[in-house]
Amino acid sequence: MNIFLTGATGLVGGELLVTLSQRKEVNKIYCLIRSKSEAEATQRLEKVFALHNDHFDREKIVPVLGNLFDDNLTNSLIENTTISDTDVIIHSAANTSFSRVNDDLVEKANIGGLTKILLWAKQLPHLQTFVYIGTATICGKDVKDRIVTEDESPNLNATHLVKYTYTKMRGEIIIREHLPEDKILITRPSIIMGDSRPIIPRSPVILWAMATINHLRLIPVNEHAQLDMIPVNYAAEAIVNLLFANRKYHVYHISAGEAGSTTALKLSKTLESYFDDMPPFNFINKSLLNQVKHWTKGKLQPESELYTYRQYLDYWKETFEDKSKLRLLFTGLDPYLEFMELGHVFDNSRLLEDTGMANSEPADVYMNNSMNFVEKIDILEGAIDP
Ligand SMILES: NC(=O)c1ccc[n+]([C@@H]2O[C@H](COP(=O)([O-])OP(=O)(O)OC[C@H]3O[C@@H](n4cnc5c(N)ncnc54)[C@H](OP(=O)(O)O)[C@@H]3O)[C@@H](O)[C@H]2O)c1
Numbered sequence: 001m002n003i004f005l006t007g008a009t010g011l012v013g014g015e016l017l018v019t020l021s022q023r024k025e026v027n028k029i030y031c032l033i034r035s036k037s038e039a040e041a042t043q044r045l046e047k048v049f050a051l052h053n054d055h056f057d058r059e060k061i062v063p064v065l066g067n068l069f070d071d072n073l074t075n076s077l078i079e080n081t082t083i084s085d086t087d088v089i090i091h092s093a094a095n096t097s098f099s100r101v102n103d104d105l106v107e108k109a110n111i112g113g114l115t116k117i118l119l120w121a122k123q124l125p126h127l128q129t130f131v132y133i134g135t136a137t138i139c140g141k142d143v144k145d146r147i148v149t150e151d152e153s154p155n156l157n158a159t160h161l162v163k164y165t166y167t168k169m170r171g172e173i174i175i176r177e178h179l180p181e182d183k184i185l186i187t188r189p190s191i192i193m194g195d196s197r198p199i200i201p202r203s204p205v206i207l208w209a210m211a212t213i214n215h216l217r218l219i220p221v222n223e224h225a226q227l228d229m230i231p232v233n234y235a236a237e238a239i240v241n242l243l244f245a246n247r248k249y250h251v252y253h254i255s256a257g258e259a260g261s262t263t264a265l266k267l268s269k270t271l272e273s274y275f276d277d278m279p280p281f282n283f284i285n286k287s288l289l290n291q292v293k294h295w296t297k298g299k300l301q302p303e304s305e306l307y308t309y310r311q312y313l314d315y316w317k318e319t320f321e322d323k324s325k326l327r328l329l330f331t332g333l334d335p336y337l338e339f340m341e342l343g344h345v346f347d348n349s350r351l352l353e354d355t356g357m358a359n360s361e362p363a364d365v366y367m368n369n370s371m372n373f374v375e376k377i378d379i380l381e382g383a384i385d386p
Contacts, residue, residue: 002029003090006093008033009044015235017029018054030062031063034068037065042063052200064082068113068116070116085126088127094110094164098164106167110167118130129183137339138153138168144344145226146345148347161339172186186252196234204373208383219268223283226262230254286337291304292326293327
């Protein structure tokens with residue numbers, strides 16, 4: 001089997017690349033990489049394997065220079081005869097930014113870029129499967145505090161917290177416009193955070209939010225809302241297992257489900273037991289986030305409820321000195337808090353049934369392996385582009 005993989009330098013794509021490279025059924029993995037030269041692209045791929053000392057097989061892993069933003073991408077893929085024997089495409093590349101300033105880039109990468117790959121895919125002579133790495137959060141913000149099934153999405157009436165989830169929802173619709181259903185495998189991971197093994201996680205994405213929450217300790221979010229989170233190694237294993245499985249469906253949640261989900265409260269206990277020299281966690285109503293923002297601007301009204309938590313305000317002053325740093329952290333954290341409040345649990349029975357996999361361990365359990373990494377995250381650096 002020859003696979004064309006996009007996003008191989010990212011969190012999910014990197015883990016997929018390493019996992020796929022270890023499968024005997026896989027002959028070649030062509031990786032779309034944005035680099036100036038083949039040498040630089042090879043170096044980037046080498047780094048993906050070097051992170052956990054995995055074997056980099058130069059024969060098997062083939063870089064293909066390309067950028068989703070390039071107007072000529074489809075043609076350059078068509079003209080590249082080396083990759084015309086592709087059997088499977090795994091499209092993991094995306095712009096995952098939650099920040100409004102990146103909305104145009106998000107749309108260009110996730111809708112425009114996907115379309116260019118599809119235009120190449122549909123004329124491939126041997127294409128068996130187009131695997132799309134979507135996201136379970138396309139169900140939108142109207143769905144709250146319940147188990148969500150695969151069949152509920154894509155829903156054109158869903159309202160989205162960020163442009164990113166909207167583009168991922170549109171992506172699923174566009175794929176169906178270009179390819180027949182029997183060639184489509186849509187995987188929808190929930191929230192991917194860290195790695196369940198005692199190794200350095202591939203990326204600080206989402207872990208940044210956890211590290212920031214750990215530093216702040218007074219958090220405007222419902223601590224009992226369910227959080228469906230999985231480690232990246234579970235996500236990659238599930239996607240690869242599905243690729244080789246006898247599938248009954250063409251859409252699957254890659255998620256923790258009811259048994260493997262966690263809550264902010266449970267995660268806070270894991271954090272408290274490791275970082276025991278900070279104030280205990282205190283969760284307050286989300287509506288107080290505005291008061292926090294006003295306080296960081298020195299504009300909070302004297303009788304405001306937030307002053308009930310004066311010891312935390314003193315702790316923040318002492319820890320962060322400059323209130324503008326806090327403002328930056330809370331602005332970056334804002335969309336994460338919104339997602340945390342939704343209480344989504346994504347039904348994973350299709351995945352478990354068709355792959356025979358067990359549930360993922362809850363994040364409050366597996367994160368015990370990554371606490372030393374959480375400690376090293378520079379939260380201010382991460383807040384600039386959360
Ligand atoms: N992380 C999560 O919690 C999560 C949850 C659910 C679903 N997903 C989905 O999983 C997929 C991968 O996400 P991730 O977390 O691995 O993201 P990531 O770490 O940010 O990686 C994104 C990848 O896409 C590539 N890419 C971005 N823009 C590109 C462009 N213009 N041209 C070519 N390549 C480009 C990046 O290449 P460079 O290295 O060159 O930037 C990188 O390899 C996405 O489709 C996302 O929607 C992620």
